[in-house]
Amino acid sequence: xxxxxxxxxxxxxxxxxxxxxxxxxxxxxxxxxxxxxxxxxxxxxxxxxxxxxxxxxxxxxxxxxxxxxxxxxxxxxxxxxxxxxxxxxxxxxxxxxxxxxxxxxxxxxxxxxxxxxxxxxxxxxxxxxxxxxxxxxxxxxxxxxxxxxxxxxxxxxxxxxxxxxxxxxxxxxxxxxxxxxxxxxxxxxxxxxxxxxxxxxxxxxxxxxxxxxxxxxxxxxxxxxxxxxxxxxxxxxxxxxxxxxxxxxxxxxxxxxxxxxxxxxxxxxxxxxxxxxxxxxxxxxxxxxxxxxxxxxxxxxxxxxxxxxxxxxxxxxxxxxxxxxxxxxxxxxxxxxxxxxxxxxxxxxxxxxxxxxxxxxxxxxxxxxxxxxxxxxxxxxxxxxxxxxxxxxxxxxxxxxxxxxxxxxxxxxxxxxxxxxxxxxxxxxxxxxxxxxxxxxxxxxxxxxxxxxxxxxxxxxxxxxxxxxxxx
Numbered sequence: 368x369x370x371x372x373x374x375x376x377x378x379x380x381x382x383x384x385x386x387x388x389x390x391x392x393x394x395x396x397x398x399x400x401x402x403x404x405x406x407x408x409x410x411x412x413x414x415x416x417x418x419x420x421x422x423x424x425x426x427x428x429x430x431x432x433x434x435x436x437x438x439x440x441x442x443x444x445x446x447x448x449x450x451x452x453x454x455x456x457x458x459x460x461x462x463x464x465x466x467x468x469x470x471x472x473x474x475x476x477x478x479x480x481x482x483x484x485x486x487x488x489x490x491x492x493x494x495x496x497x498x499x500x501x502x503x504x505x506x507x508x509x510x511x512x513x514x515x516x517x518x519x520x521x522x523x524x525x526x527x528x529x530x531x532x533x534x535x536x537x538x539x540x541x542x543x544x545x546x547x548x549x550x551x552x553x554x555x556x557x558x559x560x561x562x563x564x565x566x567x568x569x570x571x572x573x574x575x576x577x578x579x580x581x582x583x584x585x586x587x588x589x590x591x592x593x594x595x596x597x598x599x600x601x602x603x604x605x606x607x608x609x610x611x612x613x614x615x616x617x618x619x620x621x622x623x624x625x626x627x628x629x630x631x632x633x634x635x636x637x638x639x640x641x642x643x644x645x646x647x648x649x650x651x652x653x654x655x656x657x658x659x660x661x662x663x664x665x666x667x668x669x670x671x672x673x674x675x676x677x678x679x680x681x682x683x684x685x686x687x688x689x690x691x692x693x694x695x696x697x698x699x700x701x702x703x704x705x706x707x708x709x710x711x712x713x714x715x716x717x718x719x720x721x722x723x724x725x726x727x728x729x730x731x732x733x734x735x736x737x738x739x740x741x742x743x744x745x746x747x748x749x750x751x752x753x754x755x756x757x758x759x760x761x762x763x764x765x766x767x768x769x770x771x772x773x774x775x776x777x778x779x780x781x782x783x784x785x786x787x788x789x790x791x792x793x794x795x796x797x798x799x800x801x802x803x804x805x806x807x808x809x810x811x812x813x814x815x816x817x818x819x820x821x822x823x824x825x826x827x828x829x830x831x832x833x834x835x836x837x838x839x
Contacts, residue, residue, distance in 0.1 A: 464523070465515050472508040483514045485522045493525055493537055496546045502529050531612070531620055554613045555622060559813050561606045561821045568599050578621045581609055587667055589638035589649045590629055592659040595785055597671050597695070603631040604825075606817045608810045623647075626810035628818060637814075639807040643799060652811065654795035654803045660728065661707040661789055662753065665736070666760070666771050669695035675783035691781035692735070692774035699740050699769040701760040705751045706734045706775075714747050720772065721764025724757050735774040738766045 468479055480490040494500045506512075515524030525537040532553065537546040562575035572582045585607065586596050610622025627638045638649040638657055649657045673694035709726035712733070717723040720737035727733050740761025751757060762769045775784040795803050 464517060465513055468512050468514065470506045470508055470510045470512065474506075474508075476503050476506065479512060483516065483522075484520055485514065485516075489522055489539070492539075492544050496535075496537060496544065498529065499535070499537075499546070502535075503527065551614065553619070556611045556613055557608060557625065557810075557813070558611050559606065559608045559817045561604065561817050563821075563825075564599055564601055564603045564605075566601075568596060568603075568605075572605070575607075577607060577609070581607070581621050581624060583667075584624050585627055585629070585638075589624065589627055589657060590636055591662050591664060592657055592789070593636050593663070594629060594631060595664050595671075597664065597669060598785075599631055603629070604821060605629045606814055606821065608813050608817075626807065626814045628814055635818075639803075639811060641803050641806055643795065643803070650795065650803065650807075654800045656792045656794075659789050659792060660753075661732070661734075661775075662704060663784060664695075665704045665706045665734075665773055666695050666697055666701060667704075669697040669701070669771070671785075672696040672770055675781075675785065692737075692772050693784050695760075695771045695773065696768070697760045697770065699759075699761055701771075702756045703736055703739065703758045703760060703771055704754050705757050706773075707732075707753045709734070709751055711745055711747050711749050711751060711757075714742055714745070716763075719765035721766065722758070722761065723764075726751065726757070731778040733776045735772075735776070737772040737774075738763050738770060740769070 466483070468483065470479065476490065477487060480487065494503060510528065513524070513526040514522060517523050522539055524539065527535055529535050529548065532551055534549045534551055535546055536549060537544060558576075560575040560577065562571040564571045568586070569582060572585070573579075577585075585605070586594075590596075606628045607624055608626040609624045611618055612620045612622050623640060624638075625640050629636050637652050639652065640647060641650055642648075651657060671693060673690055675693055676690045705726055707726075707728045709728040711724065712727040713723065713725035715723065717737070720735075722739035722742060723735065723737045724739065724742065725733060725735050736758060738761055739758040740763065741759050743755070743757045743759075745751060745757065760769050760771050766772075773784060775782050775787055777787070794800070
């Protein structure tokens with residue numbers, strides 16, 4: 368029998384409790400309250416209440432005995448499931464097969480290949496690939512070369528950096544050598560800088576963050592037709608919007624100048640880069656090409672030692688005579704450029720001019736270059752392009768030191784090269800002008816913002832007002 372019992376047992380217990388309650392003696396406190404043989408209503412109510420409570424206790428309390436006294440832990444079971452095998456790439460090479468070697472100062476390519484255990488015959492086969500010899504025989508310290516050596520010690524692959532934007536990968540298999548050129552991804556970021564000339568334009572531009580190549584583009588390509596930078600003076604200002612080349616979060620070089628301004632002598636010159644007819648060039652804000660028929664200064668980074676005058680005392684002869692050209696002082700061997708496209712009409716020695724070159728530019732325009740130390744690689748009658756080197760600075764003839772004597776003639780009449788008015792080129796028109804304005808608008812806007820900030824800063828500095836103070 369279970370602790371809780373059956374339904375019949377519970378009914379029997381309830382019957383016994385009732386009978387016990389009926390025959391239970393009730394004590395009398397006095398004669399009037401004694402039991403008379405009949406129950407009062409109050410006694411019946413108390414008996415019913417006790418009987419009900421007893422029944423509930425019998426029914427409920429035994430149920431607690433059935434509750435488990437402790438929780439049994441079910442045993443854990445594990446099952447081994449078969450997994451599919453990992454795919455194996457037959458062409459995958461072990462990671463340790465590639466080894467990178469950094470070139471040290473004084474090391475040669477042959478020494479590096481010998482260090483890696485690669486025979487010289489294999490090295491020469493790599494050098495026979497297009498463009499390989501020009502790069503690999505001129506390695507600089509710090510350059511990195513990659514060698515893929517298989518477990519047998521054979522060279523399977525070779526890689527190197529051809530230039531800033533390209534990597535070359537060479538594969539050697541089954542007696543054949545193949546190479547492929549990979550273009551490296553990069554990011555172009557635009558930057559704008561401003562500067563004011565203090566001691567020199569070069570120093571100010573370098574301080575602003577421009578590279579030597581970017582400075583040369585500004586002076587020798589964009590503004591070379593309009594500005595004689597030898598006359599640039601303290602207080603002249605410039606602003607440049609140019610590209611920077613970034614790779615993997617690192618700046619690796621400078622790109623093209625997209626826009627530039629240069630303010631000198633109370634006038635501001637503007638240059639905007641635009642590609643037209645498959646060629647990139649610089650134009651002013653109206654769409655007129657900056658490139659003109661003549662360069663005002665045929666020698667870079669020189670100083671004017673003697674200007675165009677009607678009369679002066681000759682430094683060698685001691686006589687007073689007109690100086691019908693401009694003298695540029697420079698070191699011996701400095702390249703001299705052709706002022707414009709022309710045909711060489713004279714090459715040789717010409718009295719006090721020494722070694723002299725005369726170019727015929729057509730339409731009655733000629734230029735003369737004197738006192739050269741040596742000539743360029745050309746002959747009389749040949750064509751030369753604007754900017755091509757036609758000779759080198761020297762002190763031949765009647766000269767007290769190395770310099771270039773430069774003359775500009777129109778129909779045989781000498782003109783001041785620094786002041787002569789040159790015919791302007793034709794501006795862009797129609798659809799080309801519309802495309803130019805759309806393409807250059809962003810760079811021009813950034814340039815104007817930079818110029819405005821520079822002017823405000825200059826005005827505040829000249830007024831003595833603290834930066835950031837409210838202005839009237």
